[in-house]
Amino acid sequence: NFQQHQGVEFNNPDGTPVHAISDGVVVFAGPAEQGANTIAVRHDRKLKGLFVYSVYYHNTTLVASLGQRVKAGDVIATVGNTGRATNDHLHLEVHAAPVDSVPLIVDPNERYPRYSVNPELWIRPLPGTGIVAGQVWDAQGRPVPQARVYGLIKAEPQETPFSYAETYGEHNHPDPAYREHFAVSDVEPGDYTVSVVVDGKRLTRRIRVEANRLTWVVFGSGAH
Template sequence: MKRLIGFLGIILLAGPLLGLMGVAALMNPAEISCGWGSLAVGRIPDSLTAHTRDGGSISLNRQQLTHAATILAVGGQLPGVGRQGALIALMAALTESTLRMLTNPTAHPESASYPNDGVGSDHDSLGLFQMRSASGWGTVADLMDPEYQARAFFGGPSGPNAGSPRGLLDVDGWQFIDPGEAAQAVEVSAYPDRYQNYQPVAEAIITALTQPTSTKPSAAGVTVQETSRIVFPLPAGTYTGTDSFGWRTDPVTGAQAFHAGSDLAAPAGTPILAVADGIVGFAGQRGSYGGLIVIEHTVAGGPVASYYAHMYDDGILVAVGERVAAGQHIGDVGSAGKSTGPHLHVEIHPGGEREPAVNAMEWLAEHGAAGLAGAEAGSTGCRPGKAA
């Protein structure tokens, strides 16, 4: 009989694991390159037409799309934001200003002296996200700066307002609520239901602006396109962390040994998801890994390999050379190889399969993996399997 490991309750990560990355001070409006692959912005088109949820049509010009690119560029350099956070920010800016830097000469006459795309008149609100100086978002000069407004919207420990008013990263569990509700949690609008209407438009903007900007050949010579997003490898609420990356006392020999992956206990048969777009470089049984899938990716212009271990033969659902998408069901949790119970052993190798692994959980958090949740590490890890 296969022994199932019961899973514990999941607790949300309290915040990003790393501090704010530096944001480029000047960007060419024709081409903006972000820090993380999932939000890498390519050439900005002259226009884009998309449809809102209620069927309306909206046409955005190059200036509006440049503001959208600024939001993506800022979000791409903030650990914990990811594609979902960028989507929410775009929904908010579309709803509040149609992605325009709006002055408010009635409330703030000096605002008209800054570069702008038109005039607004909502109380004393300014800019892309219609932020109010009186509410503590910043000075008029701050709020007439698109990059500042994006950083203020995302917030977080290194945000310009230090959590008051709170930005998206200051909202507990924002990743797991409706994107429109998350936007409302930051904007605190009198019309909270407006944001959902712009979600399809925000999706279209991300698709248009984050076309693959870099490709790398895989080990098999096949081109690996830049990933479109990063995803956690197990569905939220299905797992608990049982052994972490780094030096540990080997549970079998008692000697110090290095554990190159992160172990996530989950019931046998739990779907395993590809962490990013890529190409399968290996799929089969490999020593203590048991059933192993290795996927090659291009992230932020560089090669990355992800490992998924301990599947049974019938739990491997992809083949070598197959292209997979981020979040695709590639296999099922098993307990093959050096294992005493069903779990996923996941490794991340920046630089490719032959390069050293890094802490997978930290890497996923840094890259804003969709569906990321945290769990306390326990004592169960990759151990010699027992006879069934």
């Protein structure tokens, strides 16, 4: 079993440039949890009145500085393995918070920030691929936590081949715009039969994934 994760990982060699995902202002630049060199950007764009932040962990070098305005694509750091990391990689988080408070987003003593959302819904998928997101409900109309959703194909990352998606657990949070229970990016286009076990029964759905589009799928007799 894997620990619940609140971000997405990008394995790259030490020194690889890290780019801002959108326009904004650097509101944190320094050591965060377990000493990870970290950059946090508060973005100009809001979502349903919420403040949106992106946070970049484990960097070797911080290129951007506190208070600096950055644009999408600007180099703000370089990949490393500082802090709680076993290899060189970028750990990217996205947060949507009701208040503009950096300590709520980057807290060295908080392993599971309360306003994190799935970054795969906030960054473009790889060229020629799409996104699949959806919900999994039980018979009582409750979200099914940590259910495995099988049947999707992702070409990347090759070093850790994709096997299945998993619905969110107690430390994961749906996006305010989608209220999804899971989301997977970089899915190869095509027709898929996806399946999940709910209340001891295997449920299947046929879906079509298109490049640069989001495909929505719902499982469960208690679906909303």
